[in-house]
Amino acid sequence: MARVRLTDVARAAGVSMKTVSNVVHDYPHVSAETRQRVQQAIDQLGYRPNLSARRLATGRTGMIALAIPEIDHPYFSEVSRRIAEEAARRGYRVLIEQTLSDTDAEHAVLRDREEGLVDGVIFHPVSMGAVEIGRLHKDTPLVLLGEAAIPLTTDHVMIDNVAAARQSVEHLLAMGRRRIAFLGTVDGDVTVSTRHRLLGYQEALSSADIDADPRLVLRVAGFSPEDSAEAVRTALADGLEFDAILCRDDKFAVGAMAELHAAGRDIPNEVALIGWDDTALATYTHPSLTSVAPDKQLLARVALELLIERMEGHIGVGRHRIVPHSLALRASAPPLA
CATH class of the missing domain: 3.40.50.2300 (Response regulator)
Known part of the structure; x- marks a missing residue:
């Protein structure tokens, strides 16, 4: 099928090629009636602007x-x-x-x-x-x-990642939780966001006169839900006591939730859980996941x-x-x- 050209649209709409070009580039000095007629011809013929021509005419690619x-x-x-x-x-x-x-x-x-x-x-x-x-x-x-x-x-x-982490921990504290874990720091992680979230976590604990326990900052081998599940599994096996977890993202929270279920820990009665990013995952977990929502x-x-x-x-x-x-x-x- 031959490519629809500007001239084909002009012929179908009964206007000049210049008028069609003005409509395509959304120039304001085209009457509403003419603009509608040209647009109908564009839609009927399936015209698509030539990007190379647009680049030459406007200096932009779109x-x-x-x-x-x-x-x-x-x-x-x-x-x-x-x-x-x-x-x-x-x-x-x-x-x-x-x-x-x-x-x-x-x-x-x-x-x-x-x-x-x-x-x-x-x-x-x-x-x-x-x-x-x-x-x-x-x-x-x-x-x-x-x-x-x-x-x-x-x-x-x-x-503001620091403020978001602080708000999350403050909510957990208001729930009566005192042994709040952070999940987690990743081996080889170069992201600044984890450091900012950890800072907000520590600020909230300090404001509540709770000494931060380094053991509650869980180390994770990688960025997958399986890695976060393994970190929680290790913490439980080591006898680490915690009643809440703030996770660096929703994927980590999904892994943590799976491991807590496997260990028979009730969420949220025994361990409350907060994720990060409020992705679609948060509404499909069981129980549904509280999450920081940018x-x-x-x-x-x-x-x-x-x-x-x-x-x-x-x-x-x-x-x-x-x-x-x-x-x-x-x-x-x-x-x-």
Whole structure:
């Protein structure tokens, strides 16, 4: 089937090619009646703009790159979907790139960015520091997500992980829990988010005049639910006493929950449990999982707004935005009576 051309749409709508082009590029000086007629012709014929022609005409591709550590991590999957939805509402498409937190892969996000392939980049770094990003970031507009690096020259969107962890522990303390474990620190982990969450955990204990017990910071071999289950299994076998667990993400909470069930521990009566990220997993566990809930929709919206402003010529020092979070209270650490 032959490709539908601009001239075919113009003929079907009874207008000039210039008018069709104005409608495609959403120029405001087209009457509503003409715009509707052209749009009907576009829909009927299945016309799709030629991206190469658009690039030549506007200097833009209509494409945004999103670089994340793991495509299959529930949090990043959900954030990616919201960014793609927000981008589509603004007329952009999203290319997703996985870095697996590898330093070379993260360097490539900035160093090997092909000029003209995308109009901007949203990037969640893990291994790279602020100075590295500042050195490698050149002309392509960039917005960062997460806590790993906050360069003065680059826009950045995150939640307050310290405050979120503190709020979670305060809720557990209000439930009467005093032996609260943190799950956990991962061997070889280079993420800043774990350190921030551990800091908030310790701050809440200190404010309650509870001495932090290093044994309650559980070490985990890896990032899978199986690894977190093994850490809880080891703690139970060692006779470690705890009546609550704050987990670094929902995947860890799922593993912990499975092991607590296997050990015959009642959730939440014997051990209360809080996850992190409020992913879809949280509503399908038994019992349902209380979880720190970043406002993912707002995070995506703010990141896109900052990026589009950069793409449209905004110049200045990096703008740093903290989006709100909440504690999604469910059965594993329920609301206070």
